[in-house]
Amino acid sequence: MTEPLLSVSDLRIHFPAPRRAHRESVLKAVDGVSFQIGRGRTLALVGESGCGKSTTGYGILGLAPITSGRVAYEGQDIGTLPETQRRALLSREMQIVFQDPAAALNPKMTIADSICEPMRIRRLPSAEIQRRLRRVMDLVGLSSIQAQRLPSQISGGQRQRVVIARALALDPKLIVCDEPVSALDVSIRSQVLNILMDLQAELGLSYLFISHDLSVVRHIADEVVVMYLGQVMEQGATDALFDAPRHPYTEALLSAIPLPDPVAQRARDRIVLKGEIPSPLSAPEGCPFVTRCPIRVARCQTERPAFTAAQGGATLLACHERAA
Amino acid sequence: MTAEAPLLSVQGLTVSIGGARIVDGLDLQVARGEILALVGESGCGKSMTALSILGLQPGAAEVGGSIALEGTPLAMLSRRAARAKRRQTMSVIFQEPIAALNPLMRVGDQVAEALILATGAGRATARQAAVEVMAKVGISDPERRFGQYPFELSGGMCQRISIAAALIARPRLLIADEPTTALDVTIQASILDLMKALRRETGMGMMLITHDMGVVAEMADRVAVMYAGRIVEAGPVHELFARPRHPYTALLLSTIPRLTGARKTHLRTISGTVPDIGRWPEGCRFRTRCPLADGACATQPLLAAARGGHLAACWHTDLLETLA
Numbered sequence: 001m002t003e004p005l006l007s008v009s010d011l012r013i014h015f016p017a018p019r020r021a022h023r024e025s026v027l028k029a030v031d032g033v034s035f036q037i038g039r040g041r042t043l044a045l046v047g048e049s050g051c052g053k054s055t056t057g058y059g060i061l062g063l064a065p066i067t068s069g070r071v072a073y074e075g076q077d078i079g080t081l082p083e084t085q086r087r088a089l090l091s092r093e094m095q096i097v098f099q100d101p102a103a104a105l106n107p108k109m110t111i112a113d114s115i116c117e118p119m120r121i122r123r124l125p126s127a128e129i130q131r132r133l134r135r136v137m138d139l140v141g142l143s144s145i146q147a148q149r150l151p152s153q154i155s156g157g158q159r160q161r162v163v164i165a166r167a168l169a170l171d172p173k174l175i176v177c178d179e180p181v182s183a184l185d186v187s188i189r190s191q192v193l194n195i196l197m198d199l200q201a202e203l204g205l206s207y208l209f210i211s212h213d214l215s216v217v218r219h220i221a222d223e224v225v226v227m228y229l230g231q232v233m234e235q236g237a238t239d240a241l242f243d244a245p246r247h248p249y250t251e252a253l254l255s256a257i258p259l260p261d262p263v264a265q266r267a268r269d270r271i272v273l274k275g276e277i278p279s280p281l282s283a284p285e286g287c288p289f290v291t292r293c294p295i296r297v298a299r300c301q302t303e304r305p306a307f308t309a310a311q312g313g314a315t316l317l318a319c320h321e322r323a324a
Numbered sequence: 325m326t327a328e329a330p331l332l333s334v335q336g337l338t339v340s341i342g343g344a345r346i347v348d349g350l351d352l353q354v355a356r357g358e359i360l361a362l363v364g365e366s367g368c369g370k371s372m373t374a375l376s377i378l379g380l381q382p383g384a385a386e387v388g389g390s391i392a393l394e395g396t397p398l399a400m401l402s403r404r405a406a407r408a409k410r411r412q413t414m415s416v417i418f419q420e421p422i423a424a425l426n427p428l429m430r431v432g433d434q435v436a437e438a439l440i441l442a443t444g445a446g447r448a449t450a451r452q453a454a455v456e457v458m459a460k461v462g463i464s465d466p467e468r469r470f471g472q473y474p475f476e477l478s479g480g481m482c483q484r485i486s487i488a489a490a491l492i493a494r495p496r497l498l499i500a501d502e503p504t505t506a507l508d509v510t511i512q513a514s515i516l517d518l519m520k521a522l523r524r525e526t527g528m529g530m531m532l533i534t535h536d537m538g539v540v541a542e543m544a545d546r547v548a549v550m551y552a553g554r555i556v557e558a559g560p561v562h563e564l565f566a567r568p569r570h571p572y573t574a575l576l577l578s579t580i581p582r583l584t585g586a587r588k589t590h591l592r593t594i595s596g597t598v599p600d601i602g603r604w605p606e607g608c609r610f611r612t613r614c615p616l617a618d619g620a621c622a623t624q625p626l627l628a629a630a631r632g633g634h635l636a637a638c639w640h641t642d643l644l645e646t647l648a
Contacts, residue, residue, distance in 0.1 A: 048508035049479075155597040185365040185598065186535060190579040190591035197588065212509065219581035219588065238587065256513035258538030260580050262561045265541045272517055273510045276478045292510075 003075050004036035005206050006060070006174055011069035013052070013059045017281055027280050029055040031230040032069075034307075035223075037174065040200060042207040044221035044238075046214060046253075050280055052230040053210045057176040060208065062090050073174075091118075095167035099179035101159035105151040112147035115166045122170060136165040139202070140195055157188035164195065168203075176208045181216060193220060214257055218242050226250050229280055229288035232307065236315030246310035247317040249289045287318070295321050329395025331356050331413075331497050331529040332377065336389035339372050339381060344602035346372045348553040349389070351627070354497060357527040361540040361561070364550035365598055370533050373550075374499050377531075379410055394496070411442045415490035419502035421482035425474040431482075432458070432470025435489045442493035450492075457488045461518060480511035487515070491522065501533045516542060537580060541565060549573045552599060552609035555627060559634020569636035572610045574647055608638070615647065616640045 013030040030052040037043045045053040058064035060071055062078075071078045073093060078086055098104040105114050112133060119129045137147065140161040151159055160180065167175055177196065181189040197220060199205055211217050217224060218238060225235040226249065234247035245251050252271045259265045273292045284290045290300045300320055309324040310317045317323070332354040339347040347369040354360045364370045375381045377391055379398075391398050393413045398406040415438070418424045425434055435458060436450035445453070451470075458466035461484045474482055483503065490498060500519070504512035520543065523530060532543055540547055541561065548558040549572065557570035568574040578592040596613040599605065607624050611617035620639045630636040 048510065157597055186537075186576060187365060187579060187594040188597065190581070191593045193581070194590050194593060197590070214509075215581045215583055218583060219591070242583065252510055254583070256509045257583065258513075258516070258536070258542040259583060260537035260541050260565070260577060262541040262544075262565050265538070270513060272513050274514075276480055276511070277508070 002038070005039045005041075005074060006037040006208070007070075007072040007075075008036070008056075008060065009034045009070045009072075011056065011059060011071065012067040013055050013064055014067040028230045028283065029064075029280065030059060033225070033227070033230075033232055034069075035225050035232075035235065037206050037208060038222075039173070039206055040204040041223070042200065042209050042221045043223045043225065044209040044211060044217040045225050045227060046211060046217055047227035048212060048253075048277060050229070050277060051227040052280075053227050054178055056227075057096070057178055057208055057210050061094055061096055061176055062086065063096075091122075092170060093172055094174045094176065095170065095172040096176045096178060097160075097163050097167050097180045100183045101156060101163045102151065102183075104163050105159060107151055110148050110150060111142070111154070111162050114151075114162060115169055118166060119169050132169055136168045139168060139199060140165045155188075156184055157191055160184060160188075160192050161195065164192075164199075168199070172205070174206045174208065176210065178210045179212070180209075182211070182213065189216070196220065214242075214254060226253065229278065229283045231288050232318060233289065234310070234315050234317040234319075236310075236313075240314035244313045244315075246313035246315055246322045247319050248293050248295050248322070250317075252292075252294075287320070297321060329392070330354060331358075331394060332531065333392040333395075334373075334377065334389065335392075337373065337376060337391065338386075338388040339369070339376050340386045340388075341382065341384050346385075346553055346601055347376070350550075350553075350555055352548055352555065352558070354529045354531055356496070356529055357523065359523060359530040359532055359543050359545050361544035361547045362531060362533045362550060363535065363537070363540055363547060365535055367552075367598055367601055368550040369553040370550050371501055374416070374501050374531065374533055378414065378416055378499060379407065380416075412493070413495060414497040414499060415493065415495040416499045416501065417483070417486045417490050417503045419505050421479055421486045421506065422474055424486050425482055427474050429473075430471050431474060431477065431485045432466075432472075435470075435485060435492055438489040439492045453492055454488070457492045458485070461488045461491070461522075462514070463488070480507055480515065483507060483511075483515055484518075487518065487522075491526075491528075494526065496528055498528055498530045499533070500530060502535070503532070504539065505534070505536070512539075519543070537577060549576075552604045553601075554609065554637065555635075556610065556638070557634065557636045558627065559632070563632050563634050567632040569630035569632060569634060569641045569644060570610075570638045571614050571616050571640070571644060571647060573636075574644055575615075578647075616643050 011030055011033045014026040014028050017025050017027045033056055047053050055064050059066050115133055116129050142161050181192050221238050224238050224241045226233045228249050234250045252273050255271045275292050286302045286304050287300045290296050305318045305320045307318045311322050311324045330353040334352045337350040362370045376387045393409055432454050435454040439445045439450045439453055455466045463469050463484050504515050544561045547561050547564045548555045551572050557573045575594045594613055605612050607622040611621040625637045625639050627635045627637045630641045
């Protein structure tokens with residue numbers, strides 16, 4: 001078996017709680033998340049706001065402090081490396097694409113300067129920088145005329161291409177894409193998704209794709225991890241998870257997406273969850289989903305379900321009622 | 325009030341700011357109890373249309389054309405009378421519930437204030453009515469919630485407060501500008517259910533502004549698609565989704581990743597980007613991005629009856645099948 005590119009085991013990211021916190025004194029943003037990403041593969045982290053999907057990505061990139069757990073890159077535990085080596089490895093091998101390209105680019109720097117900055121920081125020779133600049137702009141479909149423009153002079157879709165080009169400049173193997181198309185107009189989204197898929201095929205990139213948009217995730221991901229209040233509810237191959245979700249939260253999440261087809265949408269029997277997502281500061285004791293779960297039983301209140309194979313499905317899940 | 329007059333009738337609406345036409349000759353109608361979805365991407369003028377109908381357009385905006393409520397053209401009324409007519413007939417909910425509420429005012433008072441302003445009701449009556457309408461929109465323990473401030477409530481709960489404030493004076497028309505875009509998908513599902521139930525119970529008409537074709541498919545009776553300040557297609561929801569008669573609508577629907585069908589394939593794209601406001605091409609404004617465009621499109625097509633019982637502004641509706 002080949003070694004995965006990235007392996008995350010039992011990752012926990014806890015923050016000291018603000019003063020007004022009740023009951024618990026820490027905010028468990030990420031609480032025991034494990035997954036692996038193979039070379040050239042896409043793993044999606046999905047869930048609603050506050051579920052910890054972005055924090056997980058930041059933890060892997062060293063942008064959020066890891067409380068416990070192991071992040072291994074090509075078998076090497078990143079946490080055990082000395083700081084300088086760890087930073088060098090992270091910046092050489094991994095990059096990030098943020099949601100809002102306007103906020104991710106310096107408004108006073110030209111497109112070319114923004115893309116070249118990581119290479120300059122790395123002190124690449126200037127001929128090499130120019131060569132790579134042309135290559136990455138070409139890869140994402142930006143014309144050389146646009147190189148001297150400012151972010152304000154190009155469209156939102158083009159700005160996101162610039163952010164992707166900048167992420168590619170140092171030749172990373174893994175890109176964390178944090179809601180990369182959520183801020184874009186519908187007609188531009190598919191262009192950017194196609195670019196991401198083409199780049200993966202051409203360069204063998206791996207993606208950690210963070211998104212709340214399950215239609216996009218289904219299209220682009222090989223594997224999906226569904227998170228709720230910092231914990232993994234269900235995880236599995238994309239087809240298995242979308243065709244036969246077994247966790248009641250995954251079921252509700254999928255059934256809540258309105259389909260762009262009036263006939264199908266109006267014929268659907270939708271699961272509408274009662275209540276709101278609890279604050280992560282007052283997350284339930286047992287299963288985090290217990291307050292909204294339509295199939296909860298008594299022990300869900302007190303006992304956190306183990307992560308195990310699903311009954312009658314091909315996914316893994318954390319649910320007392322649906323465990324095999 | 326004439327019995328036959330539509331609830332809202334807009335004719336030849338234009339909105340300009342500093343010489344740039346943002347909305348350019350827009351006609352639309354909403355009947356009693358009907359949900360009209362106004363769909364389009366950012367910058368198409370859909371929100372400016374809503375603001376102008378509400379009389380809330382920015383100070384620099386020049387509004388032309390006719391807006392009639394229940395058969396009464398607002399231009400025929402004095403400024404004060406037009407304002408009163410608007411207040412008695414319609415309400416609005418905005419995209420960002422937290423931004424729409426006053427952070428320093430108890431949420432219950434904000435709901436009650438809407439009734440006091442619209443009808444001149446007394447404080448005690450308004451308070452009683454506020455508690456009732458808050459219960460109706462699914463706020464549990466409304467007596468206690470009445471005294472809370474927006475920061476104490478979740479986004480979904482704040483949106484319910486906005487809806488309560490919008491409904492307390494029993495409007496006959498509700499204008500909802502991206503009411504669920506800022507909410508998580510499971511919360512969106514419950515808010516959409518609530519809006520449908522309220523329409524059923526009160527017979528209120530609704531103009532729903534959104535970019536989400538799934539929300540349109542679920543909610544709308546009729547749809548108007550906007551592009552670059554104009555309506556390019558309008559018709560009954562089933563017809564429009566099944567047989568779009570404008571290439572923009574057809575392409576927009578085909579670019580969306582779906583929850584069924586092939587994965588990891590190249591998605592359909594619309595080439596180019598939405599032209600900037602005021603830099604719209606002569607003639608058909610979609611022609612620079614349209615695969616069917618030819619010389620004829622340099623002349624502006626009018627919104628005319630197309631096959632399938634709806635309206636489209638395109639010279640080449642007969643060629644649409646070749647797009648598929």
